[in-house]
Amino acid sequence: MEKQFVLPETPVSKKTSSPENLIIYSKPKVGKTTMLSKLNDCLIIDLEQGTNKIDALKVQADNLKELYRWMNEIRVANHKYKYIAVDTVTELESWCEWDATAMYMKTPMGKNFNRHDTKTDPKTGQQAVLPRSQWDSVLTLPKGAGYLYLRNSFKKWVNMFMELADHVIFIAHVKDGSSDKKGKEVATKDLDLTGKLKTILSQKADAIGYVYWQDDELMISFKSKDGIEASSRCDHLKNTVMPFDWSKIYID
Secondary structure, X not given: OOOOOOOOOOOOXXXXXXXXXXXXXXXXXXXXXXXXXXXXXXXXXXXXXXXXXXXXXXXXXXXXXXXXXXXXXXXXXXXOOOEEEEEOHHHHHHHHHHHHHHHHHOOHHHOOOOEEEEEEOOOXXXXXXXXXXXXXXXXXXXXXXXXXXXXXXXXXXXXXXHOOOOEEEEEEEEEEEEEXXXXXXXXXXXXXXXXXXXXXXXXXXXXXXXXXXXXOEEEEEOOOXXXXXXXXXXXXXXXXXXXXXXHHHOOO
């Protein structure tokens, strides 16, 4: 059916109250993956073998090639999962570094990168590519030129994930740091992603929650406070700190 272009004359209703793209981060072993296993119809795409000790709706990938195969299987499957969880995007970044390196090598500027000085490829007549184990990372390029390719690779994979389900959950590790607040050094907790990758992912998210234990209860905070980076554009989650309960997050 051809798309219709008709300008609205009245306010358009919101698509959903629940987050379509959600980021959850915490310290390791807090319980994020266990909570994912309790979310009905959520397929966990495990990139760190973190589900080995958990019964869950899950698949595991050890590299980008395997990840791409699983994503294709999800696209053609008869069953469309309501939720897809990527566990973790911190690991995805490390994989994208080498995807970005391969991307750079295909450009005119990178035609000699990670290639033999003398040995040629008999099929192409060009310099032969070094074995993958001998590659230099694109991030070794001078003046940080390689980070553009890392951002492009990361963005490509994140966009591919968002096409797989109506709700995508990105799991990340925490990066501890510090900042100066009114002359006082304050401990901070942020997504463990490099530079602008955090901005790229955060811009696509409807909510960012930090998970932690308080006494004997698992909590999730969507409120930036005491050095914790968290937020939400979903009305029911804005500035909220609550026990971790999926029914309170996905309310539609």
